[in-house]
Amino acid sequence: xxxxxxxxxxxxxxxxxxxxxxxxxxxxxxxxxxxxxxxxxxxxxxxxxxxxxxxxxxxxxxxxxxxxxxxxxxxxxxxxxxxxxxxxxxxxxxxxxxxxxxxxxxxxxxxxxxxxxxxxxxxxxxxxxxxxxxxxxxxxxxxxxxxxxxxxxxxxxx
Amino acid sequence: xxxxxxxxxxxxxxxxxxxxxxxxxxxxxxxxxxxxxxxxxxxxxxxxxxxxxxxxxxxxxxxxxxxxxxxxxxxxxxxxxxxxxxxxxxxxxxxxxxxxxxxxxxxxxxxxxxxxxxxxxxxxxxxxxxxxxxxxxxxxxxxxxxxxxxxxxxxxxxxxxxxxxxxxxxxxxxxxxxxxxxxxxxxxxxxxxxxxxxxxxxxxxxxxxxxxxxxxxxxxxxxxxxxxxxxxxxxxxxxxxxxxxxxxxxxxxxxxxxxxxxxxxxxxxxxxxxxxxxxxxxxxxxxxxxxxxxxxxxxxxxxxxxxxxxxxxxxxxxxxxxxxxxxxxxxxxxxxxxxxxxxxxxxxxxxxxxxxxxxxxxxxxxxxxxxxxxxxxxxxxxxxxxxxxxxxxxxxxxxxxxxxxxxxxxxxxxxxxxxxxxxxxxxxxxxxxxxxxxxxxxxxxxxxxxxxxxxxxxxxxxxxxxxxxxxxxxxxxxxxxxxxxxxxxxxxxxxxxxxxxxxxxxxxxxxxxxxxxxxxxxxxxxxxxxxxxxxxxxxxxxxxxxxxxxxxxxxxxxxxxxxxxxxxxxxxxxxxxxxxxxxxxxxxxxxxxxxxxxxxxxxxxxxxxxxxxxxxxxxxxxxxxxxxxxxxxxxxxxxxxxxxxxxxxxxxxxxxxxxxxxxxxxxxxxxxxxxxxxxxxxxxxxxxxxxxxxxxxxxxxxxxxxxxxxxxxxxxxxxxxxxxxxxxxxxxxx
Numbered sequence: 004x005x006x007x008x009x010x011x012x013x014x015x016x017x018x019x020x021x022x023x024x025x026x027x028x029x030x031x032x033x034x035x036x037x038x039x040x041x042x043x044x045x046x047x048x049x050x051x052x053x054x055x056x057x058x059x060x061x062x063x064x065x066x067x068x069x070x071x072x073x074x075x076x077x078x079x080x081x082x083x084x085x086x087x088x089x090x091x092x093x094x095x096x097x098x099x100x101x102x103x104x105x106x107x108x109x110x111x112x113x114x115x116x117x118x119x120x121x122x123x124x125x126x127x128x129x130x131x132x133x134x135x136x137x138x139x140x141x142x143x144x145x146x147x148x149x150x151x152x153x154x155x156x157x158x159x160x161x
Numbered sequence: 162x163x164x165x166x167x168x169x170x171x172x173x174x175x176x177x178x179x180x181x182x183x184x185x186x187x188x189x190x191x192x193x194x195x196x197x198x199x200x201x202x203x204x205x206x207x208x209x210x211x212x213x214x215x216x217x218x219x220x221x222x223x224x225x226x227x228x229x230x231x232x233x234x235x236x237x238x239x240x241x242x243x244x245x246x247x248x249x250x251x252x253x254x255x256x257x258x259x260x261x262x263x264x265x266x267x268x269x270x271x272x273x274x275x276x277x278x279x280x281x282x283x284x285x286x287x288x289x290x291x292x293x294x295x296x297x298x299x300x301x302x303x304x305x306x307x308x309x310x311x312x313x314x315x316x317x318x319x320x321x322x323x324x325x326x327x328x329x330x331x332x333x334x335x336x337x338x339x340x341x342x343x344x345x346x347x348x349x350x351x352x353x354x355x356x357x358x359x360x361x362x363x364x365x366x367x368x369x370x371x372x373x374x375x376x377x378x379x380x381x382x383x384x385x386x387x388x389x390x391x392x393x394x395x396x397x398x399x400x401x402x403x404x405x406x407x408x409x410x411x412x413x414x415x416x417x418x419x420x421x422x423x424x425x426x427x428x429x430x431x432x433x434x435x436x437x438x439x440x441x442x443x444x445x446x447x448x449x450x451x452x453x454x455x456x457x458x459x460x461x462x463x464x465x466x467x468x469x470x471x472x473x474x475x476x477x478x479x480x481x482x483x484x485x486x487x488x489x490x491x492x493x494x495x496x497x498x499x500x501x502x503x504x505x506x507x508x509x510x511x512x513x514x515x516x517x518x519x520x521x522x523x524x525x526x527x528x529x530x531x532x533x534x535x536x537x538x539x540x541x542x543x544x545x546x547x548x549x550x551x552x553x554x555x556x557x558x559x560x561x562x563x564x565x566x567x568x569x570x571x572x573x574x575x576x577x578x579x580x581x582x583x584x585x586x587x588x589x590x591x592x593x594x595x596x597x598x599x600x601x602x603x604x605x606x607x608x609x610x611x612x613x614x615x616x617x618x619x620x621x622x623x624x625x626x627x628x629x630x631x632x633x634x635x636x637x638x639x640x641x642x643x644x645x646x647x648x649x650x651x652x653x654x655x656x657x658x659x660x661x662x663x664x665x666x667x668x669x670x671x672x673x674x675x676x677x678x679x680x681x682x683x684x685x686x687x688x689x690x691x692x693x694x695x696x697x698x699x700x701x702x703x704x705x706x707x708x709x710x711x712x713x714x715x716x717x718x719x720x721x722x723x724x725x726x727x728x729x730x731x732x733x734x735x736x737x738x739x740x741x742x743x744x745x746x747x748x749x750x751x752x753x754x755x756x757x758x759x760x761x762x763x764x765x766x767x768x769x770x771x772x773x774x775x776x777x778x779x780x781x782x783x784x785x786x787x788x789x790x791x792x793x794x795x796x797x798x799x800x801x802x803x804x805x806x807x808x809x810x811x812x813x814x815x816x817x818x819x820x821x822x823x824x825x826x827x828x829x830x831x832x833x834x835x836x837x838x839x840x841x842x843x844x845x846x847x848x849x850x851x852x853x854x855x856x857x858x859x860x861x862x863x864x865x866x867x868x869x870x871x872x873x874x875x876x877x878x879x880x881x882x883x884x885x886x887x888x889x890x891x892x893x894x895x
Contacts, residue, residue, distance in 0.1 A: 038208075039206065043367070043448065045448055049365060051365055079204065091203075095203050096195050099787035101198070101199045102791055103365065104199075104202025104656070105415060106365050107205075108204070111203060137365065137821075138829075139363050139826065140365075141794055142794035142799070142835060144835060
């Protein structure tokens, strides 16, 4: 069914007329050029397609666009404009948390989601918070360090 | 649950922006810098293959055999709508064979299909849903044939062979000393048999290629490790010459060997498709397609028989290695060789016989994967050492220490360990950080708590004489008028940090800022063939050539001039290898490691908690400490995954775990932090003394885990992955 779907994307009111079953991932990438939202599996397993939907971390590959009418969506493209992102970026760089980079935007979204709900997470909290994001390169330790570093440096931002 | 320590992060050094060697603290190149590619990767602007869009680009999807072994009787294609195409064996202008080493794997199945997933044809068009509809309406009639699905079936002789008359793709053998005599006089003879399973790479970015045909030239963009492997394969498949084929690597989201040889197949597909359709064609795998049909780590069956002296010295060892090669040979021969050259590991054994075979089966094709045969060999060997320890009622470390290699000792192929062998330093370090021997004592009476150790080497670079005889790497540096210098090589960044480390090497030698060094994703139109990004060779071999070229450039440096320096690999004196007899120095350099894993087994569910992971490595010299630590972290977790939770079984040629849902890889919650220690032992021919870390960081992990579980349950573990089901089976079968 083709329908006009209206929602807020990265602080902008947008709309798209499309089959309501189109994957949110494809709408993000193909209609709105949000290429930082990656397809790693298309099965909701790897988290490379993570975005924030009404404040919740979701896998956009398993969400049909029809479901996001009137919702607020934030992708890495939107998050990049914030102070919080700058702290996360520097923390990821300083901790050495980026290798091939394919999981990284999703990890940043997961970190943003975690810190928004829990600004001072323990290591265990962080590992749970990013448990929906697979990484094959880093073994996770430096990513965990990066999130911890961001929470310390970004005190007051989340 | 493992201990979660909230470690203070004050010790994280904030890397500086610009580095010249004059600003490196203590002029030490190891000091970490900000990774050059980190900003764009974090922000999602790094362009991977899926982010490329060409005008009028079409999509391609592969129609595959659902049968493991069959004759194709007929293919009925429905009437195609305008703008939709079939690309099959008839559209291969050159040779319908993927140039890997042998030419047995076709681009598209000809008369027979040999594994579930064997490509038949592509459907190409503009709309993905229409493509899927067309695929569903294509009718293929098969005459099913009996298949061979296990190593036992391949060698039993009971079924009709699928390759030659014995199902053996390739076999090798080497020996030294006198096995027969030693066995006849042996104090004790011990035997063991060990099995390892499949492993799938699960690089986060799936396989993909885009073919573009323009002005009589085919350009292929893609996620890959070896642009010239792909180019040479395209030359054979297209029948075009060098000037009419171009291969461009796109930013690669992980590879681990899975993008070493496999991309040549799909690059061909994209090339034939663009040639036929006249438009750019994108071929990207769905994840489940990638999990089920791309190359996997070779399953293995390794038998060891050894003659042991009264004081647990291994006097002779007879090793039989069998790998399941799957439907086509691919790189199996080289992988088998590496397994064979690793199979006596860190031990000096005077009398050896090593036999190796790769068998043909109608299973998914086995191929390159980090470690390349060594993980399988080390699993068998280190578990066998533990068996010796049990038989003599001594600790595994006691057996190891009785047999460890020292500098000057012969290698298993009759070469020499010319350089210092840092094993004692590694053992001291690992004992210090893990408390290994104390815990071995403590856990002797503690049921369900265990600790295991592996000690091993990794032969850095290509096995044997390939670097000299086959690759002959060429590296170019180009200085521009503005004093920027470009590195022109065919090696790629795939997450392991080369875009930063190779720049560091050049910048350090030239005494310029890293920012002033250019290193783009390789394009075969612009770069020479410096060899593939494999075998943990990139820093040690190519980095050294970059350093040499940079030093030459510095001597000729003239600020206003633009010029190039070209250097080629020269085989060092004193390293001899006979490729026919498999005799001499199989490797010029060895990286060494000791890994310890501590576990606690749940007595009811048999689930295993990893309590601690400790490592000590000699990788020569870290070109960038954080990047080396990142490789160690990643390698150890991937290795323990292979040893524990990464279950992939095949039955009747069909993988039972064939999606990312069913094939489980470690998440952030599965294993604790890895403790890493580096031991100094620079290699005089490596840049700043560097050797290889990419595989060294992986190969000892699986067996350290398995040994820990064995130690915990006090019953022999003879296969990986060590699953709770297997532990239960072992404990309940007394």
